[in-house]
Amino acid sequence: MAGNSDLDVAYVARLARINLTEEEAKVFQKQLDDVLKYVEKLRQLDVTGIDTAAHALPITNVFRDDAPRDWFTAEQALTNAPRQANGLFVVPKVVE
Amino acid sequence: MTGNDLAALSIADLQSLLRRREVSPREVINALRERIEAVDRDIGAYLSLGIEAAMKEAEHANVDLPLGGVPIAIKDIINVMDQPCSCASKILNGYRAPYDATVIQKLRAAGAIPFGKTNLDEFAMGSSTENSALKATCNPWDLSRVPGGSSGGSAAAVAADEAFGALGSDTGGSIRQPAALCGVVGLKPTYGRVSRFGLVAFASSLDQIGPVTKTVRDAALIMNVIAGHDPQDSTSLSAPVPDYVANLGNDLRGVRLGVPKEYMIDGIDPQVRAAIDVAVKQLNSLGAEIIEVSLPNTEYAIAVYYIIATAEASANLARFDGVRYGYRAENPKDVLDLYGRTREEGFGPEVKRRIILGTYVLSSGYYDAYYLRAQKVRELIRRDFASAFEKVDALISPTSPVAAFKLGERVANPLQMYLADIFTIAANLAGICGISIPCGFTELDEHRLPIGVQLLGKPLDEARILQIAHAYEQSTDWHNARPPIASSLRKA
Numbered sequence: 039m040a041g042n043s044d045l046d047v048a049y050v051a052r053l054a055r056i057n058l059t060e061e062e063a064k065v066f067q068k069q070l071d072d073v074l075k076y077v078e079k080l081r082q083l084d085v086t087g088i089d090t091a092a093h094a095l096p097i098t099n100v101f102r103d104d105a106p107r108d109w110f111t112a113e114q115a116l117t118n119a120p121r122q123a124n125g126l127f128v129v130p131k132v133v134e
Numbered sequence: 135m136t137g138n139d140l141a142a143l144s145i146a147d148l149q150s151l152l153r154r155r156e157v158s159p160r161e162v163i164n165a166l167r168e169r170i171e172a173v174d175r176d177i178g179a180y181l182s183l184g185i186e187a188a189m190k191e192a193e194h195a196n197v198d199l200p201l202g203g204v205p206i207a208i209k210d211i212i213n214v215m216d217q218p219c220s221c222a223s224k225i226l227n228g229y230r231a232p233y234d235a236t237v238i239q240k241l242r243a244a245g246a247i248p249f250g251k252t253n254l255d256e257f258a259m260g261s262s263t264e265n266s267a268l269k270a271t272c273n274p275w276d277l278s279r280v281p282g283g284s285s286g287g288s289a290a291a292v293a294a295d296e297a298f299g300a301l302g303s304d305t306g307g308s309i310r311q312p313a314a315l316c317g318v319v320g321l322k323p324t325y326g327r328v329s330r331f332g333l334v335a336f337a338s339s340l341d342q343i344g345p346v347t348k349t350v351r352d353a354a355l356i357m358n359v360i361a362g363h364d365p366q367d368s369t370s371l372s373a374p375v376p377d378y379v380a381n382l383g384n385d386l387r388g389v390r391l392g393v394p395k396e397y398m399i400d401g402i403d404p405q406v407r408a409a410i411d412v413a414v415k416q417l418n419s420l421g422a423e424i425i426e427v428s429l430p431n432t433e434y435a436i437a438v439y440y441i442i443a444t445a446e447a448s449a450n451l452a453r454f455d456g457v458r459y460g461y462r463a464e465n466p467k468d469v470l471d472l473y474g475r476t477r478e479e480g481f482g483p484e485v486k487r488r489i490i491l492g493t494y495v496l497s498s499g500y501y502d503a504y505y506l507r508a509q510k511v512r513e514l515i516r517r518d519f520a521s522a523f524e525k526v527d528a529l530i531s532p533t534s535p536v537a538a539f540k541l542g543e544r545v546a547n548p549l550q551m552y553l554a555d556i557f558t559i560a561a562n563l564a565g566i567c568g569i570s571i572p573c574g575f576t577e578l579d580e581h582r583l584p585i586g587v588q589l590l591g592k593p594l595d596e597a598r599i600l601q602i603a604h605a606y607e608q609s610t611d612w613h614n615a616r617p618p619i620a621s622s623l624r625k626a
Contacts, residue, residue, distance in 0.1 A: 062483070
């Protein structure tokens with residue numbers, strides 16, 4: 039259920055893979071409606087012909103040598119895995 | 135010299151003692167540990183310490199290296215090998231870093247000893263450290279107040295003499311604002327000046343690592359070590375690193391300092407405004423020329439920030455899914471249930487809010503209206519600074535419109551909390567550097583609360599703002615003021 043903006047918190051939370059309780063969704067809806075109302079002020083500006091700034095300083099085409107180097111072994115990469123088996127991360131069955 | 139006296143030293147003074155072999159690195163770690171044991175129950179600056187590892191490093195420390203034998207506290211969002219890196223989140227419960235961030239490698243190569251991981255707002259999202267899912271941090275000047283955030287643990291640790299210096303990270307003011315609220319020095323370098331490799335990403339186009347210290351000289355000492363190009367961070371800049379310390383002594387004759395007229399807003403505490411006015415006069419008397427400048431798009435900065443930062447966060451935090459590290463929900467019935475419940479149970483409310491907002495502003499149908507427009511306004515804000523810097527060498531403003539506020543006072547209203555970041559946020563959007571230094575106190579009831587003045591500099595002009603900050607600092611006594619924490623605890 040949406041509030042005063044187009045944002046439907048319960049729906050977007052599902053897109054973001056975050057389960058919410060109904061109570062939480064209600065509180066966030068109000069709080070984020072307020073934030074979206076605040077950012078409406080950006081519509082006052084004329085931005086025709088303005089480039090987007092993805093980075094503040096011009097950095098383009100960063101290359102390095104395509105050379106092999108030592109990095110994590112599978113064992114090291116798995117040290118923090120909550121579940122693992124046979125040198126692999128374990129996840130629930132994905133394909134029925 | 136007692137342990138408390140030792141812990142109260144600046145990095146520069148500690149180094150003199152270490153190099154004259156008057157104290158050993160092990161004694162230094164011990165003094166810090168005693169200090170932490172005495173005060174951190176009340177301050178809550180640290181999430182973990184790693185004493186044994188620090189002691190082992192202290193044994194082999196070469197005190198003649200640039201930071202030889204100097205312990206540095208690390209915000210718990212930077213990876214230090216074999217230590218936790220919780221990001222103050224339940225979702226990284228049990229995680230131990232399998233590698234060192236580049237800044238940690240550089241600190242170690244310079245002889246420093248990473249010691250202690252400091253508290254923060256969860257994933258650095260917040261301005262009070264109250265969004266930590268693990269513990270509260272109190273302001274050493276008044277334990278009923280916040281230390282600021284998100285690097286609140288780093289700033290409180292340095293202010294309470296629980297650390298000689300610390301690293302923080304700054305995405306919208308998260309080094310400078312807590313430094314101001316705790317009465318210490320905090321520097322946010324130019325975007326790309328310091329490698330972000332090993333810093334857990336919040337908003338990748340805004341995040342920068344920087345020092346929190348007792349003096350400007352100490353900030354320059356740390357910058358000398360951590361700045362520079364890193365092939366592991368494709369956004370890091372290859373410009374040569376100047377000697378930030380060597381430049382400190384120069385006087386301020388000929389320096390042009392800009393006062394942005396849009397920053398004189400109504401919401402500034404009158405005592406803060408008065409302190410900034412005095413600081414401007416002081417800098418003027420030291421030789422700086424004061425010039426009014428305009429940053430016409432200032433009022434849009436917070437709106438732009440909360441679109442761009444949340445958009446980037448929603449993408450960056452997608453990696454926390456219960457598969458590769460950290461918390462994982464029990465008995466998931468399928469993969470979507472695993473993701474949904476892991477993230478529901480693992481993230482706190484502010485992180486969830488920002489991921490949802492960021493997902494929304496990037497979603498089909500809203501991308502142009504929010505994200506793309508925000509990126510364009512960001513360019514206008516960058517141009518504002520570029521044209522101001524044609525007239526002046528640096529800008530001066532309050533760091534925060536208010537001094538430290540009460541714990542709990544603002545948690546229910548996120549927008550109100552966001553608006554307090556007005557003076558710090560634009561520097562991250564424009565990618566420029568900024569520093570906060572102590573410039574006085576508000577007097578409230580029986581408590582004095584620190585006020586910070588902010589200097590903003592051109593891209594890669596850290597040397598200049600450090601020079602101005604140092605000249606100001608040396609002409610005042612604010613940096614020598616210590617919080618009342620020691621005496622108040624002794625009677626307890």
